[in-house]
Amino acid sequence: MSQPSTYGDLSHLLPTNWKKTVSSWLDEDTPSFDYGGFVVGETDQVAILYGKAPGVLAGVPFFDEVFRQVDCRVEWFLKEGEFFSPGENGRKEVAKVHGHARNLLLGERPALNMLARASGIATRARRLRELKDKHNWKGVIAGTRKTTPGFRIVEKYAMLVGGVDTHRVDLSSMIMLKDNHVWATGSITNAVRAARSTGGFALKIEVECRTEAEADEAIEAGADIIMLDNFDGNGLISTAKKLKDRYAGKRMFLIEGSGGLTEENVSSYFGEGVDVLSFGSLSQSVPHIDFSLKVQPRQK
Secondary structure, eight states, X not given: OOOOOOOOOGGGGSOTTHHHHHHHHHHHHOSSOOHHHHHHTTOEEEEEEEEOSOEEOOOHHHHHHHHHHTTOEEEESSOTTXXXXXXXXXXXXXXXXXXXXXXXXXXXXXXXXXXXXXHHHHHHHHHHHHHHHHTXXXXXXXXXXXXXXXXXXXXXXXXXXXXXBOOOOSTTTOEEEOHHHHHHHSSHHHHHHHHHHHHTTTSOEEEEESSHHHHXXXXXXXXXXXXXXXXXXXXXXXXXXXXXXXXXTTOOOEEEEESSOOTTTGGGGOOTTOOEEEOGGGTSSOOOOOEEEEEOOOOO
């Protein structure tokens, strides 16, 4: 797996409230007394963060913030977005954490849980990005809003570290009209009209379509993005081409494919006319990357 492109410091993207999210993890894990911390006390210690499975490192700002809030300091040996392998001994030194023994253990589990999931998402994202590049497909690989409640900011951040698009981050980012919206309003046309009346010119409107006829209606209604849902690869490419040809010079829109996409079959969806492929699996059913944090034995 190749090394990442240079994306810069992605922590600058994070909203002003992200540190409160980190605080909530610590609050959840220690709601009253820290009994284990009483045992180990306040001695100065060093703990080593080991990566125990191959993957892409993601979640560095969140890991740093966990330990900052418990008065510890992190020293990294790898950069965020870097791929690592545990090697022959089964573990790779990724970082050192310096602080009081009690504080190291306060931050340990919230930090590791976050890092394991974020790195798992970034690893899958990197593989998908490399498949796209290998096949010279010019479209966009994206995640979806199928994220973990309370953890979305980390999961979307990890997609960016892995080199893919976040799609819409929340309900306020873009107007996506799915089957339930259409059924509730009576037609695709009615749903798009209502969406445009409130979203105005600033928000794009995407419509989920199950057939070419539904796509035609969405395009005629003024949708910006047509999601062809649960098409196979040949069907998606064929329908995308027909729609683009039919409305050439008349309407501007993007074609998105979604539903049933996997790492194994994605290459069959890479085709001219397909602009976006979105994956719920970027944030669902993702294998975590195994990390451990080991306090070093005290010298006698």
